[in-house]
Amino acid sequence: MTESFDMITQTVWFQFLSGYFGTIAFAILFGVPKQFYNTGGIVGAAGWITCFVLTKHCGFSPFASNFCASVVITFLSRCFAVIKKCPVTVFRISGLLPLVPGIGIYWTIYYMISDNFSKAFETGIIALKVLAAIIMGMVIVSGIPNKVFKTLFSPRRAQNHRSAES
Amino acid sequence: METNQYDNNMSEALEVATKAGYILLENGAEISRVEETMNRIAKYFGVDTGNYYVLSNGIFTTGNSRKLKKNNPNLLSEQFADVKYIPLRGSRLDKVVAVNQLSRDIEAGKYTIESAGEKLDEISKMPFVKNWFQVLSSGIGSGFFCSIFGGGLRDCLVSTFAGLILWLFVLKVSAPHMSKLLGNMAGSFLSTSFCIIAVNAGLGVSLSHTIIGAVIPLVPGVAFTIGIRDIVGEDYLAGTTRLVDACVVFFGIAMGVAAALLIFNKIFGGLEL
Numbered sequence: 001m002t003e004s005f006d007m008i009t010q011t012v013w014f015q016f017l018s019g020y021f022g023t024i025a026f027a028i029l030f031g032v033p034k035q036f037y038n039t040g041g042i043v044g045a046a047g048w049i050t051c052f053v054l055t056k057h058c059g060f061s062p063f064a065s066n067f068c069a070s071v072v073i074t075f076l077s078r079c080f081a082v083i084k085k086c087p088v089t090v091f092r093i094s095g096l097l098p099l100v101p102g103i104g105i106y107w108t109i110y111y112m113i114s115d116n117f118s119k120a121f122e123t124g125i126i127a128l129k130v131l132a133a134i135i136m137g138m139v140i141v142s143g144i145p146n147k148v149f150k151t152l153f154s155p156r157r158a159q160n161h162r163s164a165e166s
Numbered sequence: 167m168e169t170n171q172y173d174n175n176m177s178e179a180l181e182v183a184t185k186a187g188y189i190l191l192e193n194g195a196e197i198s199r200v201e202e203t204m205n206r207i208a209k210y211f212g213v214d215t216g217n218y219y220v221l222s223n224g225i226f227t228t229g230n231s232r233k234l235k236k237n238n239p240n241l242l243s244e245q246f247a248d249v250k251y252i253p254l255r256g257s258r259l260d261k262v263v264a265v266n267q268l269s270r271d272i273e274a275g276k277y278t279i280e281s282a283g284e285k286l287d288e289i290s291k292m293p294f295v296k297n298w299f300q301v302l303s304s305g306i307g308s309g310f311f312c313s314i315f316g317g318g319l320r321d322c323l324v325s326t327f328a329g330l331i332l333w334l335f336v337l338k339v340s341a342p343h344m345s346k347l348l349g350n351m352a353g354s355f356l357s358t359s360f361c362i363i364a365v366n367a368g369l370g371v372s373l374s375h376t377i378i379g380a381v382i383p384l385v386p387g388v389a390f391t392i393g394i395r396d397i398v399g400e401d402y403l404a405g406t407t408r409l410v411d412a413c414v415v416f417f418g419i420a421m422g423v424a425a426a427l428l429i430f431n432k433i434f435g436g437l438e439l
Contacts, residue, residue, distance in 0.1 A: 006318035006371065018310040028295060030388055031193075031258035035366030048314065089195060089392070095297050097359035097387045103378060105413070106385065113433050114427075131394070135303050139398055 012053060016161030019098050029095040036090055039080050043095035047073035051099060062126060063133045069099055070137025078141065082149045092138075099134060176229055177246045178279050179211035184227045184248050185286045187218070189265050191225065194257030194388045197401040200225070203269045204287055210272050211279055216246075222396070222404035225250045246338030254411050257388040264289045297316060297337055304333035304383045312379025324361060324370040325379030332357040347418045354381045362430045381419050386412045 008014055023036050023044025032040055048068045054065035077091035104127025111120035183204040190200045200220045204227070208216045219226040229246040268289065272282055276347065294300075308329025309322045317325065335356050340349030357380040370376045393408030 006320055009313035009317065009319055009322060014313065018313040022307050022310035022314060025303040025310065026387065027259075027309070027382070028303040029300060029383065031259045031260045033263055036263075037208050085267075085270075086263050087195070087199065089199070089395075090263060092395075093194075093257075093259065093388050093391050098311070100382075100385060100387060100390075103315065103382070103385065104419055105416050106378075106381070109417055110423055113420055113424040135394055135398060137299060138394070142398070 012049065012057075015052045016045050016049045019045035019052075023048075023094050023097055024095050030093060032090055032094060036084065036086065039084060040091055040094035042074055043076045043080065043091045046076055046096055047095050048098035063129045066099055066130045067133040067137045070096070070134040071141055073099075074138050074141035078144070078146075078149050079153055082146075082153045096134065099130070104130060175211060175279070176213050176215075178283075179208050179213045180216055180227055180229050180246050180248065182194065182211070182217065182279055182283050183208040183213075183218075184225060184250060185283065186265050187220065187225050187227075188250055189261055189286060189290050190253060191220065191222070192255060194259065194392055194400060195262045195265075196392055196395045197222065197404045198396075198399045199262075203265065206269050207272055207282070211277075215357075220404070222407040223252050223254055223314045225252065254389070254408070258292070258294065259388075261289055264292065268406065284438055300337065301333045302331055304336075306332035308332070308379045308382055310384045312375055315375055315378045317375030317379060321370045321372055321376045322379065324364045324376045327364070328357040328360045328376065328380035329383055331360055332380060336383075346420040347414060350384055350415050350418030351425070353384055354419040355426045356422075357381055357427035358423045359430065362426060362434070366430075366434055377423060381423065383401065384415065384419050386415045389415070425427050 009018070020041040021156040023040040027037055027044075029038045050072045051065045051069035054068055055062065060068070073095040074092060077088050077095055080091050081088040104123055108120050108124040108127055111117070111123060174422065186207055187200045187204040190203060191197075197220050202216050204218050204220075204225075205216065208214070208229075213229055216227065216229040225248075227246070227248045230244065235241075265286070268277070268285055271277060277285065295437050306329075307328045309326035312322045312325035313319075332353055335353055337348070340353055344352065358377050361370065361376040361380050365373045365376060389408050389412040393405050393412060395405075396402075396408060397405035399405075
């Protein structure tokens with residue numbers, strides 16, 4: 001009974017909350033301005049829940065699920081960057097945190113120190129694959145020209161303003 | 167007289183641009199953003215002969231008034247050169263956002279060179295969130311990240327307390343008094359020890375999950391992400407510098423965890439990850 005209650009953390013809704021609040025907590029430590037906490041949290045939670053559901057419930061490999069999550073995160077970050085008029089970096093950094101291939105690298109070094117070389121190799125290769133997946137997701141979405149996001153999301157008011165000015 | 171004024175403008179404009187670049191780079195912006203912002207600011211103030219070479223820990227700015235000389239042959243051409251060294255440090259994204267906003271405002275014509283310089287000084291002195299708030303968010307972050315990495319509810323609670331203790335240590339001891347590597351080793355040693363004791367006392371279930379949650383505030387997420395971003399943007403030198411920096415931090419964290427595990431293994435015996 002207590003065991004099953006303990007593992008409540010591994011349900012989808014709890015993971016979503018974890019992604020949201022975890023992202024916000026670290027966004028604070030990275031000095032993200034207050035008005036972006038909520039948006040950053042949404043980006044992080046959306047990215048993490050994509051990765052979690054695809055891995056745990058759809059049987060995707062870590063590579064595929066991290067790739068999808070990275071696409072979702074970069075896409076949402078770029079949308080919000082245009083909507084909120086701030087650098088993409090702010091959302092992307094907070095959003096990518098839950099995926100952290102860093103943790104894989106940390107385990108790799110840890111296994112290396114404790115002489116467990118076969119495990120070190122295994123986790124190291126997985127960490128590199130995850131890293132590659134995240135980079136690929138980022139590159140593909142970064143390739144979309146900024147114009148697309150601007151025409152999609154900037155309020156019509158801004159465009160009128162510009163034409164009035166010129 | 168008029169050309170003279172314009173001349174002075176060049177070095178002032180480039181100084182303001184360099185200052186903006188300095189703040190951006192110091193606080194974790196990508197290389198491409200730094201170059202773009204510097205160029206934008208300098209261009210608005212009428213300098214289009216500026217050259218910027220930005221590494222992850224240095225900015226080289228040069229400019230000359232060759233163009234002016236063509237218009238007025240009597241005038242000696244003026245040169246501007248500046249090299250700034252910027253140590254790799256933690257990131258303050260609020261400053262990046264503020265400088266970004268400033269560069270937009272400059273383009274919209276809201277600032278003169280002087281007022282832009284003052285505004286940049288103001289930005290570089292922006293206060294960070296209160297210490298207790300940092301400690302609290304470190305704890306909360308540790309707790310939720312423990313759940314993300316697969317820990318149960320009790321593990322998350324242990325991680326939360328470890329995260330609180332860790333950040334207190336970072337603020338009071340390691341940040342002001344220790345080098346980067348030693349600080350990370352000591353910090354992860356401390357929080358791992360706390361986790362081991364707590365799990366041994368029956369408060370937590372899975373040691374490895376609590377430890378991951380507990381050391382996550384030390385993981386250099388920004389350096390890592392920006393490093394990747396720089397490499398993707400073909401700034402290989404800057405990207406590798408940042409990634410190596412991140413790896414040194416990972417190494418420190420892993421050393422601290424390993425040391426704590428080895429020592430407590432001798433004391434308690436038979437620790438299982």
